[in-house]
Amino acid sequence: MRRSEIRGHLLDTALRLFNLHGYHATGIDLLIAEAGVAKTTLYRHFETKEDLILAALERRDEQSRAEMRIFVEHRASEPYERLLATFDFLEASVRDKQFRGCIFMSAAGEHKEAVDPVFRAALMHKRLVLAYFEELAHAARFSEPKRIADTINLLHEGATAIAQLTRTAEPVRQSKRMAASLLSEEARAAKEPSARSEGAEQQASNADRA
Amino acid sequence: MRRSEIRGHLLDTALRLFNLHGYHATGIDLLIAEAGVAKTTLYRHFETKEDLILAALERRDEQSRAEMRIFVEHRASEPYERLLATFDFLEASVRDKQFRGCIFMSAAGEHKEAVDPVFRAALMHKRLVLAYFEELAHAARFSEPKRIADTINLLHEGATAIAQLTRTAEPVRQSKRMAASLLSEEARAAKEPSARSEGAEQQASNADRA
DNA sequence: GCTTAAATATACCGATCTGTATCGTTTGAC
């Protein structure tokens, strides 16, 4: 292995092990054994384990967001369809045999204090993903792109969490259907602005079902 | 402290620390120091740390589901409203100062292998919560209570995940609004059974917005 | 009140943790 590749190889190995076993459960000794590298080499590239984690998360953040952009842009051309195509990207991620949940959520779950740099790195990634959703929602000319982005984001996180437990992609497909329903409802409400007050719709359509 | 209370006290202390720091990061020595108990005592009640984790999760599973039932049944009387009231229960949980995310998701996140007893315990809890949602959806006379329960469940998980990062209850309120919208749409579609095929609704309501 | 089980305190075990020190070997840049 060429020396210029070692750092990236270490980060890739670390990400693989973090995904497989988690952060605390992944020891330095296992990491260097898997990477086929001396301990001295690891600590020449990263001062501490935390620095390694932060560098790995940063690498993965950039990778995954770039992959999502490319996937989505190739899958659909219209912004509205691209919002829904983000679920197809998520589905592909979840279908990966190695899928064990979102590594950023895992990172935040193992570093729970809000001031922890690892927690903050995870939060930053989620903010950037959310910003991409908002960008798409804005391009799709939604009147409240922030709220639309929050909606997509919530469905993504819910599907990811459930898929982590069930080990199936079905929650992702379901969340896409929910997104389609909610977005079409948004569009319907936008061109037919009724004076109906919010919060009154729940009991109306209840009793007379079935 | 009376001896009969020690086991419960140990489990409560363990749950508090697991919630604060996670499972791997919570050491036995810290646990017994916080509980004010000798190490011998801990190991008389639990054979291993894993047994302690499993007992703690079982305790919390029963506690939280019982609390949710009581909260929901007191908050609303109609099954349909009770489905939405589950979000109010979630909001109360999230507003707790000590909220650091769902401990069952954290447990699964730190014990990622599907055969791991801790992972299975977390999965079992989620199945039981889902069963409760289905029970409510059935009582609310939805034609597909399983699917409705999946919908509520996905919104719960999404809101919980995002609240874990943002440390606010807003995602929960948003997910409740999304649930209300989706359920009312379900009800509307139920009494007006159109022949519109599924999957065709996404591109229809797109171009003519704004 | 006696007995017995369970609590306490403490010392200890081997393994593992992150991180460092030493030293010989290899590599890449000039």
Add this chain to the structure above:
DNA sequence: GTCAAACGATACAGATCGGTATATTTAAGC
């Protein structure tokens, strides 16, 4: 081809991990 920097291998440090052993004190049930 030289030389400095980076590599590999290994040993080790000090702390902490989960868990055990021992010996003494406490408290609950008959």
